[in-house]
Amino acid sequence: MIYLKMDDLPAFTHTPVNDISGIHDLVVRTFHAHTTRSLQYRLKQLRSLYWGLKDAEPALTEALKLDLGKSAHESWMAEIMWCLNDIVFVCKNLEAWMVDEAAPDIPLMNQLMRPRIRKDPLGAVLIIGAFNFPFMLSLCPLIGALAAGCTAVLKPSENAPNSARIMQHVIEQSLSPDAYQVVQGGVPETTALLEQKWDKIFYTGNPVVGKIIAKKAAETLTPVTLELGGRNPAIVSKHADPRLAARRLLWTKLFCAGQVCVSQNYVLVDKDLLPALTHELGQALQEFQPKGAKGNEDYSRIVNERQWDRLKSLLDSTKGKILYGGYTDRDTLLFEPTVVQVESADDPLLQVESFGPLIPILAVQNLDEAIHIANDTDATPLAMYAFGSKADNAKVLAETRSGGATLNDAMFHASMPTLPFGGVGDSGQGSYRGRESFNCFTHRRSITQTPGWLEGLIDFRYPPYTAKKFKAVKQMADTPDFDRQGNAKKSLLWWLLLLGGKGSIASAGARWAVFVSLLAVGARMMARVR
Numbered sequence: 342m343i344y345l346k347m348d349d350l351p352a353f354t355h356t357p358v359n360d361i362s363g364i365h366d367l368v369v370r371t372f373h374a375h376t377t378r379s380l381q382y383r384l385k386q387l388r389s390l391y392w393g394l395k396d397a398e399p400a401l402t403e404a405l406k407l408d409l410g411k412s413a414h415e416s417w418m419a420e421i422m423w424c425l426n427d428i429v430f431v432c433k434n435l436e437a438w439m440v441d442e443a444a445p446d447i448p449l450m451n452q453l454m455r456p457r458i459r460k461d462p463l464g465a466v467l468i469i470g471a472f473n474f475p476f477m478l479s480l481c482p483l484i485g486a487l488a489a490g491c492t493a494v495l496k497p498s499e500n501a502p503n504s505a506r507i508m509q510h511v512i513e514q515s516l517s518p519d520a521y522q523v524v525q526g527g528v529p530e531t532t533a534l535l536e537q538k539w540d541k542i543f544y545t546g547n548p549v550v551g552k553i554i555a556k557k558a559a560e561t562l563t564p565v566t567l568e569l570g571g572r573n574p575a576i577v578s579k580h581a582d583p584r585l586a587a588r589r590l591l592w593t594k595l596f597c598a599g600q601v602c603v604s605q606n607y608v609l610v611d612k613d614l615l616p617a618l619t620h621e622l623g624q625a626l627q628e629f630q631p632k633g634a635k636g637n638e639d640y641s642r643i644v645n646e647r648q649w650d651r652l653k654s655l656l657d658s659t660k661g662k663i664l665y666g667g668y669t670d671r672d673t674l675l676f677e678p679t680v681v682q683v684e685s686a687d688d689p690l691l692q693v694e695s696f697g698p699l700i701p702i703l704a705v706q707n708l709d710e711a712i713h714i715a716n717d718t719d720a721t722p723l724a725m726y727a728f729g730s731k732a733d734n735a736k737v738l739a740e741t742r743s744g745g746a747t748l749n750d751a752m753f754h755a756s757m758p759t760l761p762f763g764g765v766g767d768s769g770q771g772s773y774r775g776r777e778s779f780n781c782f783t784h785r786r787s788i789t790q791t792p793g794w795l796e797g798l799i800d801f802r803y804p805p806y807t808a809k810k811f812k813a814v815k816q817m818a819d820t821p822d823f824d825r826q827g828n829a830k831k832s833l834l835w836w837l838l839l840l841g842g843k844g845s846i847a848s849a850g851a852r853w854a855v856f857v858s859l860l861a862v863g864a865r866m867m868a869r870v871r
């Protein structure tokens with residue numbers, strides 16, 4: 342088999358803005374022609390995309406190397422295999438997902454109307470991808486939209502142009518062009534796309550642009566899923582294992598050179614554990630990169646000069662002390678993983694999302710202080726990490742919010758392809774992955790059907806309203822299981838089972854034991870008397 346090479350592809354060129362409304366109209370027309378509704382159509386498209394990606398694997402790997410210096414290892418694990426497995430999983434489950442769902446919590450009398458929930462595709466959707474995991478962040482939403490029966494336009498990030506080129510090639514070779522289109526470009530092209538009316542917009546990227554997109558979508562009441570970012574804290578309590586914490590936190594800062602939305606933005610460590618943690622970070626860095634970042638050909642590069650410059654000026658602005666790393670080279674876009682011990686939560690490294698291989702560490706007095714700083718820095722980050730005892734971790738989860746969280750590791754909740762993934766508050770809204778990708782592009786349509794023979798039985802709904810009809814309606818009221826003080830009331834049956842008492846089932850059991858014993862004694866006494 343002759344494998345495709347990136348050189349075989351046309352150069353990255355922006356889609357002419359004047360073509361965008363025609364592209365939009367095409368996918369809208371196709372949706373309204375109901376072309377994409379059948380299960381077989383969707384499966385055929387998904388299976389075709391699978392083989393298109395599979396056959397392009399060498400070029401996909403090459404593109405990620407060109408755009409980000411990404412290793413074949415990371416490219417396979419978190420991009421190519423990720424997307425291939427996503428398609429396989431969706432194909433296996435799609436038929437079950439599409440079946441009408443029985444409606445839950447329906448009173449008996451309403452069951453007669455056969456309530457059910459149909460999964461309707463939302464329509465023609467717009468998907469805007471980001472540069473750091475260009476295939477996973479563009480194709481997985483597209484897989485969800487396709488599975489849901491939508492038509493779609495994908496706008497990959499222009500900051501990963503080679504990945505955008507090969508994605509366009511694979512999509513054009515594998516999917517029906519009437520239903521699935523790619524628009525290439527940056528701000529002007531995305532802005533032109535946002536002028537069109539979509540049935541859903543799925544955006545991955547920074548919160549600033551997320552607000553632009555949410556505002557634009559609000560003008561036409563278009564639903565959005567926003568996969569944004571945040572300043573994700575890692576809290577390392579005094580009960581943590583410093584070696585595990587060091588290795589696992591470094592994982593996400595070496596992965597894609599820290600250009601990972603769910604990587605920790607800063608580390609709050611109990612003051613007593615600071616020496617051990619910093620020591621273990623040095624040990625792990627030595628193990629993970631024995632020849633340093635420069636000598637590690639599997640270590641990604643910063644995506645472009647603009648991002649490199651932003652990171653460099655951020656590092657130069659810190660008042661902290663560099664413990665490890667700090668080597669950078671603009672010519673090769675290399676940025677070494679850099680551990681900085683900072684003395685204040687006001688340090689510039691904690692004020693913005695680095696989205697790079699910076700690891701500021703701040704010592705705290707205790708867990709309460711860590712939680713306070715975390716909530717003060719970013720109340721709704723995309724991710725939260727807690728390393729500590731079971732009680733410590735439970736406290737962190739109970740007293741903070743985040744899109745997702747991993748305990749005693751980094752980014753694991755984001756490493757499971759079928760676990761719903763999304764932000765909260767400023768870090769985003771909506772979620773996807775696995776079945777959630779199907780749901781993300783689906784409208785859950787409630788349907789009922791009233792049989793003719795019921796007409797006389799439910800005429801209480803028609804005027805003229807009589808006393809008899811009103812009495813019938815009054816009897817439909819439910820009985821509350823709580824009293825006027827807001828306390829739960831037990832039903833008569835429950836009162837009897839608990840023998841009138843309150844408290845636990847165990848105490849009720851004790852009462853039953855006493856009650857049965859008394860009954861037995863009484864019965865024996867009655868027998869003697871006879």
Ligand SMILES: NC(=O)c1ccc[n+]([C@@H]2O[C@H](COP(=O)([O-])OP(=O)(O)OC[C@H]3O[C@@H](n4cnc5c(N)ncnc54)[C@H](O)[C@@H]3O)[C@@H](O)[C@H]2O)c1
Pocket residue numbers: 469470471472473474478496497498499500526527528531532545546547548550553567568569570571601602603694696723764769
């Ligand atoms: N939640 C997630 O899954 C996820 C994944 C990756 C990145 N992110 C977040 O994204 C940010 C980094 O990515 P990025 O935004 O630099 O990626 P990016 O530069 O690739 O931009 C993302 C997309 O937004 C578009 N865009 C940029 N500026 C725009 C504008 N003014 N108007 C319209 N469209 C515009 C780009 O064309 C691109 O398609 C970080 O905050 C990171 O946390 C989140």
Ligand SMILES: CC1=C(/C=C/C(C)=C/C=C/C(C)=C/C=C/C=C(C)/C=C/C=C(C)/C=C/C=C(\C)C=O)C(C)(C)CCC1
Pocket residue numbers: 418419473474600601602603755756
């Ligand atoms: C195999 C057996 C067992 C255990 C298996 C285990 C525990 C396997 C663990 C696998 C791991 C560690 C996989 C890690 C994968 C990481 C990935 C895919 C990272 C992905 C990163 C992503 C998606 C980043 C996203 C970034 C975003 C969205 C923003 O920028 C046993 C032990 C159970 C025994 C039986 C065999």
